[in-house]
Amino acid sequence: MNVKGVALEYACFGPPPSEAPTIVLLHEGLGCVALWRDIPELLSERTGLGVLAYSRQGYGQSDPADLPLPLDFMTREAVDVLPRVLEQSGIRRCILFGHSDGATIAAIYAGSVEDHRVRGLILEAPHFFTEEMGLREIARARDSFAASDMRDRMAKYHRDPEGAFRGWCDTWLDAGFKGWNVSEVIDYIRVPILAIQGRGDQYGTLAQIDEIETRAYCPVDTAVLDCQHAPHHEAREATLEAVSEYCARLLRIEAAEVAPA
Template sequence: MVDWSQNPAEPMTVNGVALEYACYGPPPSEAPTIILLHEGLGCVGLWRDFPEILSVQTGLGVLAYSRQGYGQSDPVDLPRPLDFMTREAIDVLPHVLDQAGIRRCILFGHSDGATIAAIYAGSVEDHRVRGLILEAPHFFTEEMGLAEIARARETFATTDLKEKMAKYHRDPEGAFRGWCDTWLDPGFEDWNVADVIDYIRVPILVVQGRGDQYGTLAQIEEIETRAYCPVDTAILDCKHAPHLEAPKETLDAVGEYCARLLRIEAAEVVPA
């Protein structure tokens, strides 16, 4: 079991891999838990103070962890497989939930993390998962997003971005290459996991910036068109990271969504 603390003494170990994590607010025995799944260059530290504020705003526990190759988690072998997000959802995430003693949870993913959350909810029958918060999700590639990643590759090669990333990532080169080289692999152009949306059966909140440089509103329209479950959307005046660029609006939308889920959970069912 994990040490429910903001500064655990030891990482959690999943499939023999040490994963950095941090916990906030009430433990799973006392309240539902929000599981934070970071973006393609994210980690525990790069959520900044958002997890703690999120816990206070919602009254729920929050667990954030760094995937292999990110933050202070163990490095990853490169190149990553092109289905790395599906593998993370199927092979890693359920073990994280088990180790944390999760009883009821909301998966809150940003960017690649949002895709991982959606894949899990649409592929694994897990009644612990009561809702999804998808922030800037990707279900298929778009030319504008790939162009932005190509620009990021140039920035990494010509600026001090690697040194800046080293403040948060044990292996900044591996973290960047594992993200960039996979997305820009020619074989990744046809990547599409939108079919998982068809199988999601829990309420979804989607948060997206109008100016998102990595994905258009076509990603959100895909959810609204295909979903058989309730979908709420919050389209905000920001770019790719609403929780950092529009924190109040993001927290307001997330807080309302979580409160509604809690009301549904607590409602008494009266027999007809």
């Protein structure tokens, strides 16, 4: 896939957009297509929906990104790149499923861009504002990257592991990023939300989920699970069950709305 002259890695699973809605997977700060592992296939099997996963510029096998990333990189991804990804993929109806930074991008898109193709949001470990404990964890990751074989391990999945790590770490730890806050986008979301968070998430507290529940004018379901930052890997069955039930409910609601009187 080529977006604004940038080659983006992507993979599709299950039925095409012409036959069923699509779950669009938006990865975390150090994620990519491959690091979802078998989750895309399992999601398609459990829900009967198509699944599209893509790697943002600078991640996976997508083209490298110019560094440093702008401090509003998540907003730019949401309003400049994601619409083109959806268009090029032939998406007709979709559910945005984002993890960590990807969840923030999904929320920004739904709260900033009027797109009736988006029928729901799954926000897993989202970030709407910085938290000191999360920044400390990123600083520890920075130290680990310098002192361990983390770069070599990342090279198995990322074409440019140094760039992928620096794009994430250096942006979050930039002094200008400390006051970053995009909570206002929640006020404008008008589709049902499923918010998923691990009780032991090392990058964010339940304050992020509280922000959704406090500000949202749309229906919000929550799943707080016994895991850390990656419920889809650390609490697989509970996450898949919550997502499957959410998707099934959305499909039932949509079927009822279009049924003849």
